[in-house]
Amino acid sequence: MECLYNNVQGKEFVAFEGETIEADEDFKDNEKSNMTMGPILGLELEGQDATKYPLLVQPIELSIGTRFNSWTIAKYYLKEYGRQKGFVVNRYRVEYHKSSDSNNHTVKKRTFACENAGKYKSNKTRLIEQQCNKGSKKTNCKWHINLSNPESSDFIHITFAHLEHNHTINADNTRFATSFRKFDNNIMAKIEHAVVYGHCDAHTIRNLLQPLFPDQLFLTQDLSNAIQKIKREKKVTGSDASQLLKFLLKKQKDEPTMVVQPLIN
Structure with missing residues (x-):
């Protein structure tokens, strides 16, 4: 799911999954300037219909420098990585290459984050004692991965990876999370x-x-x-x-x- 951005009093908020969450400063510009050349994942998916990609059985290892041939394959591998680990990986932020053609929006950078990333912020304007807020699963989890597709490269590169969570991973997510059903x-x-x-x-x-x-x-x-x-x-x-x-x-x-x-x- 793509995100929409609003800037309020110098803070950036993200409309995500029906909630508004405060964007995490730790997710911004934290990639290394030098591209590390690591393994290329997803070569076996080249030329296949993306809707027919198989479940990945081999354990997926992600690190700075890991490369993919396309954003579609990168997204699928990250989704499958989350499934193997027991959590949902969502698209969090996107940046496009600058182009004179307003219709040409080629993705330059993208951040993928844990479904629990960010802080919940209510959209309601009523007095707080009059509100009946639902709970939120947002825990401000810092797990995220930055990917980049520089103009000088034909690959999508992982440029930063924070692979630790601040919450318990529920093994049942592999079967019951909406994304995997x-x-x-x-x-x-x-x-x-x-x-x-x-x-x-x-x-x-x-x-x-x-x-x-x-x-x-x-x-x-x-x-x-x-x-x-x-x-x-x-x-x-x-x-x-x-x-x-x-x-x-x-x-x-x-x-x-x-x-x-x-x-x-």
Whole structure:
């Protein structure tokens, strides 16, 4: 998720994940001036569709000088690094190359930070005793990585890395964090087939897909959201039961030996 910036009384704030957090001064301009040439990660992903990148099994090691061939691969590797370690890595700050073409926004530098980075700042203007604020997971965590794509290089370089957290890492994040529960295109295609042609509900789809994707978490809410999205896009109308009955009656018409007997309570 990209961030929006506002400057209030000399302080910079970032609108992030529905919250406003105070940008951390420690994240600014803390990279080394000399580019260190380290290993190139992600060469195996070159030429692949970014939506079909596989889960990375080999432990990922990040350090100053580590390089990537593109911002897309760099972002994916950092996301997978977080998944392996049990936390979510978010995009935090971006800087673009200067260009005379206002439509050409090539990324020059980017900061990735722990999801708990920054300090929560309420947007509410009511008196504090009249506010009913929700809790925030922001702990001002300093974990962050700076990357740079200088004009003199074809690679994305890690120029600074602070790899320590100020909070406990929850191992369950690997399975339950929203960022890691997203269904890939392969799973979405199978859900779509089950919805459009099988008129299946979330419970049935989970039972069908879980054996095929044992490492994927299929929460009812996630499946329901995916099903409703497909129904809107494919203009599938009617309830699951009515659609199933229509499907079976059509099959009965095509195959006279098939018997369908609706039961009405």
